[in-house]
Amino acid sequence: MAGSSDSYDSAAASHRALRSIKQELDRHPIVTETRGFPAGEFVEVVADIATERCGVDSDDSTLTVRWFAGESQDARPEFSFHYSDAKRDFGWHHHEQDHVEGWGHFQKRTGTSAYSYEAYTFPSENPAGLIWDVMANLSSRI
Amino acid sequence: MTDSAGVEAWKEQTTAFDRIQSVASAVSQPQPASHIAAEAHVAENTARDHLERLVELNVLLKSDQDGAALYAPDPLHTRIQMLRDLLEEHDRDGLIQLKTSLQSQIEDWQRQHDVESPSELRDRAAETETASQTREIRNTASDWELVLYRLSIVEDAIENYNTYSEDFQVSA
Numbered sequence: 001m002a003g004s005s006d007s008y009d010s011a012a013a014s015h016r017a018l019r020s021i022k023q024e025l026d027r028h029p030i031v032t033e034t035r036g037f038p039a040g041e042f043v044e045v046v047a048d049i050a051t052e053r054c055g056v057d058s059d060d061s062t063l064t065v066r067w068f069a070g071e072s073q074d075a076r077p078e079f080s081f082h083y084s085d086a087k088r089d090f091g092w093h094h095h096e097q098d099h100v101e102g103w104g105h106f107q108k109r110t111g112t113s114a115y116s117y118e119a120y121t122f123p124s125e126n127p128a129g130l131i132w133d134v135m136a137n138l139s140s141r142i
Numbered sequence: 143m144t145d146s147a148g149v150e151a152w153k154e155q156t157t158a159f160d161r162i163q164s165v166a167s168a169v170s171q172p173q174p175a176s177h178i179a180a181e182a183h184v185a186e187n188t189a190r191d192h193l194e195r196l197v198e199l200n201v202l203l204k205s206d207q208d209g210a211a212l213y214a215p216d217p218l219h220t221r222i223q224m225l226r227d228l229l230e231e232h233d234r235d236g237l238i239q240l241k242t243s244l245q246s247q248i249e250d251w252q253r254q255h256d257v258e259s260p261s262e263l264r265d266r267a268a269e270t271e272t273a274s275q276t277r278e279i280r281n282t283a284s285d286w287e288l289v290l291y292r293l294s295i296v297e298d299a300i301e302n303y304n305t306y307s308e309d310f311q312v313s314a
Contacts, residue, residue, distance in 0.1 A: 009217070011291035013170045014284065015224070016215055020168035027155050037292055038224075038231050038240060042247060043285040068284040073171045078284075098273055123146065126181045128164035133148035140147075 013069035017077070017127045021045050021065050024131045030054060030139065031063075051085065054139045061085040063138065067127055076103065077125055081134040083142070090141065092120055092134055149183055158184040162192040166202055167220075172212035221295060228299045229307055237300045244293045251286055255279075260286035 015037075022036040025047045036045040049061040067079040082091030090108035099105060099117035106120040124130050145153065152161065161182035169178070179189035193213050196202040203216045232240060257263045260283040267279045299306060 008171070009291070010284070011287040012217060012220060014288050015291055016220055017168045017170075019220075019223075020164050024152075024164060027160075028151075029155065038228050038296070042244065042292070043288050068281070068288075069170045077170065078281075096273075096277065124181060126165050127168050128161065129149065129152060129181055129183070132152035133146060136146065136148035136151060 008073040010069050010071055014067055017067040017069055017079075018045055018065070021067060021127045021131050024128055025063075025065075025135075028132070028135055030135065049083070049085075049138070051142055054142055056142050058085040058087060058142070061142075063134075064091075065131070077127075078103075079127070081131070081138075083138055085142075088142065092122070092137065094122055094125075145183065153183060158182070158188055159192050159195075162189055163196060163201065166193060166196060166213055167215050169214060172203075172205055172207070172214040174210055174212055178213060221298075224292070224295050225299050225306060228296060234300065234303045234307075237296055237303065241293065241296050241300060244289055244296065247289055248286065248293070251282060255282070260284075260290070 018036060022034050022045045025031045025034045025045065028047075030050050030053045031047045032050045033048045034045060035041050035047075037043075040046070043066065045065045047063045047065070049063055051058045051061045062084060064082045064084075065080070067077060069075075069077050076094075078095040080091055080093040080095070082093070083089075088109075090106065092104070092106050094103050094105075096103060097105060097117075099107075100119040102119055102121075104120045104122050105117050107115045107117050110116045122130060123133055156164075162178060162184055165182040166173075166178050175190045175193055176186055178193065179186040182189060184192070193202060193204075197204045197213070200216055201219050202213045205212045205214070228237060228240075251263070252258060255263050255266065257266065263279060263283040263286065267276050267283070270276045270279060
């Protein structure tokens, strides 16, 4: 059993979070298909996004979600919601990093390789509702 | 307070019961009805009714802390749910192929980092030189733990394939 508490299993908690994320993405009107375990992905959820439903044409539009529930029951979750298509590459991440203060940040590829970063405060740390906030932000960004 | 665009869309596309189930199934520690209600944007009394129904359906476990009811996902339900996903997606050969792929991924990590387990890899995080190396090692250890958890259920599905697939056909 993963995790540090007797009754807490971090891998099972991460698994449940990813399953919940996939379920919510399947309900979202601009998502056409999702892939997660056991079909296609071992540790993340990938969603195909129909950007034309937001009035934008783009190829290979996907959102990749990773979620780690934390090593102990009280630890903060680490996660990322990252979008990419033929022209864009950006996402909302929550983990330790050196670019901005705090864990939450938005990162966007500005040139051929470098990302720019800005601080971002997530409204929740529960994956089910969070995915809908991210999708609303995503629709605005594209 | 006005709902954000994300919350508005969530409420439009789902029922209160859907949202309570999703939120409660993803909490990492037992939570009171008030917390789950707030996260799911559902009135607390409605949330309490839905949570009790989910306890009856063995989706959630209910515990008591100082007189207050706390709700958490039932680990057995999570496991059975995944067995069902596996049997919907794969036949026996497909499950064996999936097991091989998961094992290959684990062997790659073992070779790449020269360690046997994710906990051994986590210990390596203390010896790294940069913050990004530390993060990368911790991420790999987390992925490894998740793959081990999922592998254990795939092995269960293979070992009991005949029984589970008969049960699954009956209930499908």
